[in-house]
Amino acid sequence: MEMFGEDGRDGVWTVMANVTDPESLHRAFDGCAGVFHTSAFVDPGGMSGYTKHMASLEAKAAEQVIEACVRTGSVRKCVFTSSLLACVWRQNYPPDRRFPTIIDENCWSDESFCRDNKLWFALGKTAAEKAAWRAARGRDLKLVTVCPALVTGPGFRRRNSPASIAYLKGARAMLADGLLATANVETVAEAHVRVYEAMGNNTAGGRYICYDHVVQRPEEFVELERQLGLPRRAAAVEDSGDRPARFELCMQKLARLMSTRRRCTYDDYYSVAFD
Template identity: 50%
Template sequence: MISANFSIQNPIKPTRKSQVTIIIVILEMGFVRLEETQKAELQEFRRMLLSCAAVHGRKDENGLKDRENALEGASGDDVLLDKLVCVTSGVSYLGIAIVNQLLVDGYSVRIIVDNEEDVEKLKEMENSGEMRLINNIVEVVTAKLTDVESLTEAFDGCRGVFHTAGFVDPAGLSGYTKIMSNIEVNASNNVIKACGISPSVRHCVLTSSLLTCIWKDDSWDESFNRIDHKCWSDESVCMKKKLWYALGKLRAEKAAWEIAKEHNLKLATICPGLITGPKFFHRNPTPTLAYLKGIQEMYTKGLLATVDINRLAKAHVRVFQEMKKAACGRYICFDQVLDNIDGIEELARETGLNMSSIAGGASSSNGACFELSNGRLVNLMSRTRRCNDE
C-alpha cells in the first residue's frame, strides 16, 4: 500500500507506476473564501478520498487488472498521458464531484485548490492516517491563476483540463459582484491560454452556466421559444439587470471560444442549471445565491432549471471522453425545470428563501413562454451508455 504523501514541488511527469495520482495545486487568487464553506469542502474532499481508497481496495480484492496490466500492448507514454488530467478548484463543490468521477473512471488527477491553508489541513489528514490511499499519491505543487506561464507549467503532462473555478466576493450583496465577473473572465482567459500553449494539453472542458443562454431583451421573438446550446444571453440585458454572475460566465465563455480558436485547442463548455445535491446551499452558497438573482423572472418564464451535482460531474467526464471524436461545442445540462409549487417549496427549504421571493405570487404554468432543451447532451450520454453496455 502506498500512503498519501504531500510535498511542495513543481509539477511532475507521469510515470508507468500503477497508481492514481492526485496533484494539488495552490492558486494565489487574491480573494477570500467563506470559512464555513471551506470546511465543508474539505470534509467532503476527505470523504471522497476515503471512498476512492475503498473502491480501489475492492478492485484489488476481486483480482481485477491494474492500470499497468491494462496498458500492455499499447504505447505506455501515450496512454498514461491520456489518463492524466487537471481539475481547477478541485476542492469546490463541483470540483470534488468531478474528481471523484474521474478517479472512478481510472484517471489520474491534478487538483487545484485556492490556498495554503487547504494544503496544511490536507497534510494533517495524511499525517493522522485519515487519507492513506491504496495505490494513490497526493502531492502539492504551486501555480498562479494570474500567471499564464505558471499555469502552463502546472498543466505539463496533462492531456485535458477541467476548468471549474468559482469566485467568491464576501463584500458583494449576492457574493458575486461586477468586479468578480471581471476576475472570472481574466482567470478563464489565462487557463485557456495556458491550455493552448501547453504541449501536452489537447482538450479543455469549461464549466459555464445555463444563464449564458437564457437572458434576452423583451423584443426577442417569443414565437421561437426553444432555448438550446445555440442560444446566447444578451450582455446588455445582464448589465441592465445587474446579473453579474450571468455576465461573468457569458464573457468568460465567449472569450474562451475565441482563445481556443486561436490556439487550435479543442474546447467543450457545459452550461448547467442551478447545481443541487446534498446540502448544496450550505456547501455552495455564493454561486447558488448569485445564480438565483432574477429568480422570479426565470420561474415565470419556465427557465428555472436544476441539475444534480453527480449527474453534472458525469456529464463533464463523458463529454471529455467523447472529445477525441467530435464532442466539442456547447452542452446545456439540467435534470428538471421547476414549474410547480412543490419544486419551489423544496428550493425554498434548501436555500432559506421565502416563497414570495422565488415565485413572486405568480404561477409558472400561467406565464411560461420558453422551452429549455438539453437534447445534445442527452444524445451524447445515451450514446456513451450504449457503447459501455455493448
C-alpha cells in the same frame, strides 16, 4: 481531493494555481493531456455572492486558462464549465406565440441586458465563456463548454450558498418564463466526464446545456430555497397557474451523448488537471 491526500496516491495530485497568473497556470497544466476549468468566482463575504468587478475578473481568468493550455504543448483538450445563465437572458425574444421559444446550446445571453439589469453572475459566465471561445479559436486545442443549471445535491447545497444566491438573481422572472432549472452535482460531473471522453474521437464539440429538473411552481422554489439554506424570497413569486411558459429548455444534444455507451480507458482519468 481529501480522499487522495497530497502524495499522488492513485495517480491524483493536488496542485495550487492562481487563475489570474499565467505562469502559475502553466506550471499546473504542464504535462497534462486535458484540463477541466470548473472554477467560479464568488464573494463569500458579500450578500449577493458576486459583483460586477468579479464578472470582469472571471472573463480575464478564462482567457488566461486557455492561453496556459495552449502554452503547455501537452494539453490537447479543455472542458470549460459555463452556466445555463449564459444562454437564457435576452431582451429581444419574440412576443407571445402559440408555442414556447426553445432555449438550447445555440442561445447566448445578451451581455448588455445582463449589465442593465445587474445580473452580474450571468454576465460573468457569459463573458467568460465567450472569452474562452475567442482565445481557443485557431489554436491547437479542443474546447467544449458545459452549461449547467443551478447545481444542487447532497453535500453541495449549504456550503455553496454564495454561488446559489448569485445564480438566483432574477429567479422570479426565470420561474415565470420556464427557465429556472436545477442540475444534481452528480449529473454535472458525469456530463463533464462523458464530454471529455467523446472529445477523444471527435464526437463532442461546441456547447452542452445540462439540467435535471425545471422548477415550475412557487412551492417548488420554496423547497429549493429551503434545501439550499437560503433566505426565503418566494413569497414575491406569483403562481402563473395554467399559463404556459414563454420558453422551453432543451438539452437534447447532451442527452444524446449521455445515452451512448461509454468507452472509458484507464489513461483518460490520470492525465487531467482539475482547475
